Amino acid sequence: MAQPLALSPHRVEQLQQLLKRIGVQPNRIDPAGLALVDEALSHTSAGLQRNHEQLEFLGDAVLRLAASEYIERHHAALAVGERSALRSHLVSDRWLAEVGQAIEISAALRIGNKAGGDATAAATLRAEATEALIGALYRACGSLEPIHQWLTPIWExxxxxxxxxxxxxxxxxxxxxxxxxxxxxxxxxxxxxxxxRHGDPERFHCRVSLKGWVSAEGKGGSRREAEQQAARAALEQLHQAN
Incomplete structure (x- = not known):
């Protein structure tokens, strides 16, 4: 197993402050675990040997499992179809980007100049980093418990x-x-x-029309999400008109 890279005191402090913002006490994460958190927050565009991609892949699976457990614990009365619909909201790219913004993940993200200067990609970068951070926490702690502690209030x-x-x-x-x-x-x-760009929360744009009654637009990371957002905007227009 490769030895964790030595982190500068400034980087250690930066990562520990982020861990505190998500409710994880730094003493719970050993140096190897902190190196995983550093890896999760090192975007491919930074050109570093270790980057976020593998931990993001892991984080995707961990997030879905943790969200499923949350629903089982707190919304057990929901039918399977309703659980699936709720989970889609709890793991969406848009939701991940909002979580990343709330914990100021961008402040700890190592990123290349080109990607960092692309304002349109900011939400995507936050979503990717948040998912990778979830994977890093799971690897570092060996359980879903810190993920539940962090995300349950947000999921609620x-x-x-x-x-x-x-x-x-x-x-x-x-x-x-x-x-x-x-x-x-x-x-x-x-x-x-x-x-x-995969994971871009505004990758698709949709316009919905209804025989001259209403026309509205929506954006989303998938066609389905963009259509849902457009339909929601249309319903809001109809509600305001009545």
Missing amino acids: RTSREVLSDPHRGNSKSALQEWSQAKGLGLPSYSTEQRSQ
Whole structure:
């Protein structure tokens, strides 16, 4: 096994401050674990030998498992389909980017000049780094416990928002039901890909139209998310008009 790289005192302090912001006491992470956190926060664009990619891959699986456990513990009454829909919100790229912003992950992110100067990629970088950090914590601590301690309060807020929505986040279905009830037929969606970057939360742009009644736009990291955001914007317009 490769020995962890020696970190400068400044870098150690930087990483420990980030760990404190997510509720992990630095003494829980040994030097090898801290090196993993450093690796998670070293973007490929920085040109370093060790970078975030493998830990991001691991973090994706760890995040989905931890979110599934959270739902089992706190929302056991939900049917399987409802659990799947809720989990999609709890692990989305948009959600990851928001978590990364809340913990100021960019302050500890090592990144190349070109990528760092691309303002449109900022949300994607935060999402990738947050997912890699989740993978690093799992590797460093050997359990999901620190992930649950960090993310459960955030998941609770997100879950309340999703579950209080009568449409459960499925705005497309709600808009379709409304339009058919009004005899307007089906909404029309036009979606285009505006970025080739995987994980870009604004990779797709969508416009939804409904026989002259409403036209709205949405953005998302996938076609489905962009369409959902456009449908949600359309429903908000209809609600304000009534």
